Amino acid sequence: MGNNHTSLDDILAEDMHHWYNKFMKESPSGLITLFELKAILGLQGMNEDANSYVDQVFLTFDMDGDGYIDFVEYIAAISLLLKGEINQKLKWYFKLFDQDGNGKIDKDELETIFTAIQDITRNYDIVPEEIVTLIFEKIDVSGEGELTLEEFIEGAKRHPDIMEMLRKMMDLTPVLIIIVEGRQKPNNCK
Numbered sequence: 001m002g003n004n005h006t007s008l009d010d011i012l013a014e015d016m017h018h019w020y021n022k023f024m025k026e027s028p029s030g031l032i033t034l035f036e037l038k039a040i041l042g043l044q045g046m047n048e049d050a051n052s053y054v055d056q057v058f059l060t061f062d063m064d065g066d067g068y069i070d071f072v073e074y075i076a077a078i079s080l081l082l083k084g085e086i087n088q089k090l091k092w093y094f095k096l097f098d099q100d101g102n103g104k105i106d107k108d109e110l111e112t113i114f115t116a117i118q119d120i121t122r123n124y125d126i127v128p129e130e131i132v133t134l135i136f137e138k139i140d141v142s143g144e145g146e147l148t149l150e151e152f153i154e155g156a157k158r159h160p161d162i163m164e165m166l167r168k169m170m171d172l173t174p175v176l177i178i179i180v181e182g183r184q185k186p187n188n189c190k
Helices: 008-012 016-026 034-040 048-061 071-083 086-097 107-121 128-139 149-158 160-169 173-181
Strands: 104-106 146-148
Touching (some): 016 071, 048 071, 048 086, 086 149, 107 160, 146 149, 149 160
16 A cells, blocks of 8 residues: 555566466456456547557457467566567567558558557657657658568667657556556546
8 A cells, every 4th residue: 555656667576476466356367358458457438549559559469369368468568568678679569550460660550559659648748740750751761651670670779869759659657557556546637
């Protein structure tokens, strides 16, 4: 009670047994559906883009494609977000951004995801259109208007400013804190 997690280091300090207990408390069946994930995170009543983003996050975490997130997938996802290597995170970002699954991301896909992330995290520090324009100016050297996985990873790694913007945009700490601390939301949250 009263124990507020203020950093990812605090979250990382949680042991596996503790994570398992939290997982089973939220989902006694041992499987989390998309509906349950939205309920756990308090994400009902979102706009269409934000809803689509959460669906896409669920699909990327549902590694075996069975329509459920089991404990192993849950821990793998949290581990990736908290302490994954940069290449792993960039691959996950790419998979998340590639909404139509064609192996490429375009400006519309990227802008839609960034806008949806802001609607969920309430972090409006970076204008989605600006980061998308910057990403494509610096990374899309061929000017095709699409990025492959390789272009995205190599380009992001070559440009520290883009990596920093991606890190800020994709910071899911507020979501992880909700998972760690339960469904309680601050009173000023609307």
